[in-house]
Amino acid sequence: MMWGSMRTRSDSFESEISDEPVEAGSLPPNSGSKQEQSPRGPWYMASGFLSFWLLLFFAVVVPLFYRLPAALTIEDVPKGLFIAERAQANLYEFDKIGPKVVGSDGNENKTVQFLLKELALIEQNVLDEYFDIEIDLQTVSGSYIHWTMVNMYQGVQNIVIKLSPKNSTSDTYLLVNSHFDSKPTSPSAGDAGQLIVTILEVLRVMSSTKQTFEHPIVFLLNGAEENPLQASHGFITQHKWAANCKVLINLDAAGGGGREILFQSGPNHPWLVDYYKKNAKHPFATTMAEEIFQTGILPSDTDFTIFTKYSSLVGLDMAQCINGYTYHTKYDRFDVIPRTSIQNTGDNVLSLVRALSNATEVHDPEAHAAGHAIFFDVLGLYFISYSESTGVILNYAVAAATLVLIFVSVCRTASVSNVSTAHIVGLFILIFVVQIIGFVLGLGLPVVVAYLFDKYGLSLTYFATPALMIGIYVFPSLLGLSLPSFIYLKLQRSEKISFAQQLQMVLHGHAIILAILALGLTYYGLRSAYVITWTLIFYVIPLTINLLTTLHDRGFSWTGVLKLVQIIPFLYNSYLFYTFLVILSAMMGRFGRSTNPDLIISALNALGTIFAMGFLIPLINVFRRPSMILLVLLAVTGLSIYTASSTQIGFPYRPKTNVERVPYLQVRRTFYEYDGSVSKDDSGYLFNFQDRRGPAPLKGTKVNLTGLASIESDCSKYMMCGVPLYDHRWVKNRLKGMWLPRNAPIETPSVPTLELLNKTVLEDGKTVRLEFTTAVTDHTSVFIQPYEDVAVTNWTFPTAYIGQQTTYHIYFSHGKDDTALSFFIELSKPDGDFNVPLCQVAMSYHYINDEGDELSRKFAKSFPSYAALVQWPTAYQRFIY
Known part of the structure; x- marks a missing residue:
């Protein structure tokens, strides 16, 4: 007993000096404990235990996350496979065109001509005894309500290709979509050049391989996604083949050069996930990504939204997502897209196109609607899916x-x-x-x-x-x-x-x-x-x-x-x-x-x-x-x-690889009063900083931001803060906008103006019709705000938008057709007195493809190398009618 007591005291002392609690396991066998005890390991083994998991992460998880298949070349593979080398050659030419903003020569002419040339080469090699191919260049105009604005487009372009099995009688088509237009400054190799050339290669393989499939395949190369989502709306609401399209594979990007993730499916069609499971060679997907994206908290959207909203289309939405640092910047170039990444996407898309073009479910997708699916890949090696129930x-x-x-x-x-x-x-x-x-x-x-x-x-x-x-x-x-x-x-x-x-x-x-x-x-x-x-x-x-x-x-x-x-x-x-x-x-x-x-x-x-x-x-x-x-x-x-x-x-930013995004406008603004007099005529730079740090990282650099101030106080005085907010995102963030005054007037390439053609009181005596016309730039916004006792009752734009906002925003853009914008507004006023101010109308004319005057170019050059600028001249005019 004395030995046991001494041992207990000794163990207690050792426990104290080793920073451990007294354990039941320290008692001798005759102490009454019935449990076998294991001694605790030496303290230094704990670091080895944690290091094991850290090493496992870097040795297994990270390599598998970035793993890409070997890229195939023309010489070493048989026909019928996706050849990344050919697609990469197309991407090189696509990148050389430069930025492809809607309305620019790069988008409306050079890119369209390049794609049509490649399609002509593909058409020459089609197996005529197996397939029919039709190529249609669609020019389309329209409008719809997008978030908080009217999204109006004129003369935007789609290149639409239909590949059909010979003598096909199927009236249900598979649609494969991506876009070739870009954001300003971006050559768009990742978003979405990589996906455009993937579609070209899939079409090339499908049309030149002896095979059979049941459903015709429509490949849509749309020319206005970044605008946003205009060309897909034009296709699905107006194209002759749109009504027959039943299932969709949508391809987009929020990065480039890695694997593409499946982040939306259906909706309510889990059989589509089953096809992905059986046919995607390199699976990368998770239900969690779908649920996060559909909350709307992410600063992105895709054509998938338009297709599923304005038609009965169901499908799969996949996107490049790695290296989003170059996304929508001038650094989204050919050299950041490895050939292996193109191979990864191509393998998956080709396999899915082959499978879905033979799927019996395509005949009547609604008959197979059965709720949501739960799906996820395991390290890119396996894919698991099952129904929500x-x-x-x-x-x-x-x-x-x-x-x-x-x-x-x-x-x-x-x-x-x-x-x-x-x-x-x-x-x-x-x-x-x-x-x-x-x-x-x-x-x-x-x-x-x-x-x-x-x-x-x-x-x-x-x-x-x-x-x-x-x-x-x-x-x-x-x-x-x-x-x-x-x-x-x-x-x-x-x-x-x-x-x-x-x-x-x-x-x-x-x-x-x-x-x-x-x-x-x-x-x-x-x-x-x-x-x-x-x-x-x-x-x-x-x-x-x-x-x-x-x-x-x-x-x-x-x-x-x-x-x-x-x-x-x-x-x-x-x-x-x-x-x-x-x-x-x-x-x-x-x-x-x-x-x-x-x-x-x-x-x-x-x-x-x-x-x-x-x-x-x-x-x-x-x-x-x-x-x-x-x-x-x-x-x-x-x-x-x-x-x-x-x-x-x-410090967050690095040149080329991890840039600070700095969008701003070179603004010349003029405020016209009801009597036609000018109450404000000034110039400045309107900033819409895109990350949390705002202008702080630019302090201490060569750029002179003296006088930069928030426009928040102006937002209570002027309609939409009295500045040319570019799109719905700029409108949403307007309270965070900043204005840097400039003494010398901004010189815009032209100075369009809004012309009131007619002011007509209608028969009821309480409604007046205002008719306007204006020359337009390829991106022009109209803001309309009636006074308190005045209401908009009718106009040129979608009537469903009336009453949705206190200040109406019409976002207008054009592609090939630069015809002047003409529109009317009907305003009602209970007392029928129309000889007083009724509403404010502001016009924002954006010259996206212009670098600006000499002072603006000099100002742009003063920014540090880690700042990626997106800027252009804008003429802003506010009128009172």
């Missing part, structure tokens, strides 16, 4: 199984520890509360870091150095997840329940939190709850194995199976959240100034850490002195925060 059942079943097995485990622990069930349940409730605190800290600490960085003007520090996210977000999350359980296990001393069993209950607590979340999100209707379910499945499996064997009761033996099985959810969850971080980090550079983007990125990092490491980080307590790991996490976090906030590494 199956997902609901699976989510509920796994959550229930988790709760039942944890209850069994707790009861088993009570039995082998020779304590009452009530005692063990009370202890588990305490542990569960501790884990809730850990979950909140794991999610909250990175968000707090993000909040503080933004508060001190240091947002986007990760923009050019993504590795900083590990130190400023991932490590704080690990610290938050592990600290409460570490403190609990250090302070809790029990001679009846072993340390190993208490640690196991810590993991049970985390599992219950996830199970509750899975139940709640499933009930709410989020299909993305699949992520929680599959994470729990790989906790339920080792728990079941441990309960069916004696491993559950043998010290730390249960951790062996757990660690082995946890490799799978670690790989998937880190891969999934890495995907979103790669895509969204670049998007944060154009997310606007109103929202702190770091909150989004920090939350994604935290969630990824919780799902990937939630069942692993508590296992540092298996080793002696876990406090050493916590100190390391804290030290690395502190060092990372210092590096991000105080060194050049944390």
Whole structure:
């Protein structure tokens, strides 16, 4: 007994100096404990344990994420396969054309001529005994309501190709779409040149290979997507083949040079996902991307929206998404698109076109509508999909199984520890509360870091150095997840329940939190709850194995199976959240100034850490002195925060690769009063900074921003702030706009003006009709605001828009047809007095393809190399009628 007492005191002393709690396992066999105990590993092994998971991420997840297939060449492959070499040659010529803005020579002439030339070569090699090919150049005009504006277009172009099997009698077509126009300054190799040349090569292969397919295929190369989405609207509402198109493959980009992600399907047609599953050679997709995109929080949209809104089309929406830093900038060039990336997209599109052009479901897609699908790829190696109803059942079943097995485990622990069930349940409730605190800290600490960085003007520090996210977000999350359980296990001393069993209950607590979340999100209707379910499945499996064997009761033996099985959810969850971080980090550079983007990125990092490491980080307590790991996490976090906030590494921008987007207009504005007099005639630069830092990164550079001020105060005085807001995004962000006055007047290439042709009082005596005409630039906006006692009752534009806004915005653009814009407005006034001001009308004439006058060009050259400018002259005139 004295020996046992001495040993207990000795173990107690050793425990104190090693920063460990007293364990039941330190008692001798005759002390009454019935459990086998395992000694805790040496403290330095904990660092090896965490390093293993870090290395697994960089050795497996990252390479598989960026993995691309070998590119095929003309010489080394048989016919019938996608040849990236040919497509890349087309992309080189496409890139050389330069920017392709709607209305420009580059878009309306050079690009159209280039595409028609390539199509003529393809047509020469069509297997005439197998296929018929028709090529149609559509020039179309129209209008529709898009978000908060009327989107009006005139003379935009579509190149439409129909490839039909010989003597085909099918009246249902497959539609494959992408766009060839671009944003200003962008050669658009990624968005969407890579996809245009992919379609050309798919058409080339399909038309020159001896094969059969049932449904004619319509390939749409649309010339006005960036405008936005005008040409697809013109096709689907007016083209002769549109009504026959039943299923869609839409291709777009928010980056370029990697894999394309499937991020929208259906809607309500899970059979389409089945076709993707069976035929996509390089799967990359997730339901979570679909749900995030459809919230509308991302600064992007695609033609898929138009096709599904204005027709009964269903389909798949896929987009290039890697390296979004060059997206919509002058750096979206040929040299950032590797041939292997073209091969990846081409393999997938060709396989899907072949499969869907033979799909029986295309005859009557609505007959196969059956709700949503849950889908995701696993490291690009496998693709899993099942129906939403199956997902609901699976989510509920796994959550229930988790709760039942944890209850069994707790009861088993009570039995082998020779304590009452009530005692063990009370202890588990305490542990569960501790884990809730850990979950909140794991999610909250990175968000707090993000909040503080933004508060001190240091947002986007990760923009050019993504590795900083590990130190400023991932490590704080690990610290938050592990600290409460570490403190609990250090302070809790029990001679009846072993340390190993208490640690196991810590993991049970985390599992219950996830199970509750899975139940709640499933009930709410989020299909993305699949992520929680599959994470729990790989906790339920080792728990079941441990309960069916004696491993559950043998010290730390249960951790062996757990660690082995946890490799799978670690790989998937880190891969999934890495995907979103790669895509969204670049998007944060154009997310606007109103929202702190770091909150989004920090939350994604935290969630990824919780799902990937939630069942692993508590296992540092298996080793002696876990406090050493916590100190390391804290030290690395502190060092990372210092590096991000105080060194050049944390500066967000780099020339060419990680640029600051700086859109602004060279504005000459004139305000005409009701009597025709001019009340304001000034010039300046109107800035619409696209990221959170705004103008701050430009201070201290050569660019002179003296006098730059917010236009917010003007927004209460003038219609739409009294400035030529370019499109609906500029309108939405107008309170964040900034104005830099210029003494010398802006010289615009021309000065169109709005002409009032007629003012006619209608028969009812309470309505007046105003008729206008104006010469237009290829991008012209009209703003109309009636006075308080006046209402718009009719006009040239879509009547459904009347009453939707207090200030109406008509966004007008033209392609080949630059005919003057003529329109009328009918205004009603209860007293019938039309000899007073009735409304304000403002015209914004944008000269997108002009660099501006000499002073404007000099001003543009003063910006630092990391600033990517998008700017042009604009004439703005406000009238009162």
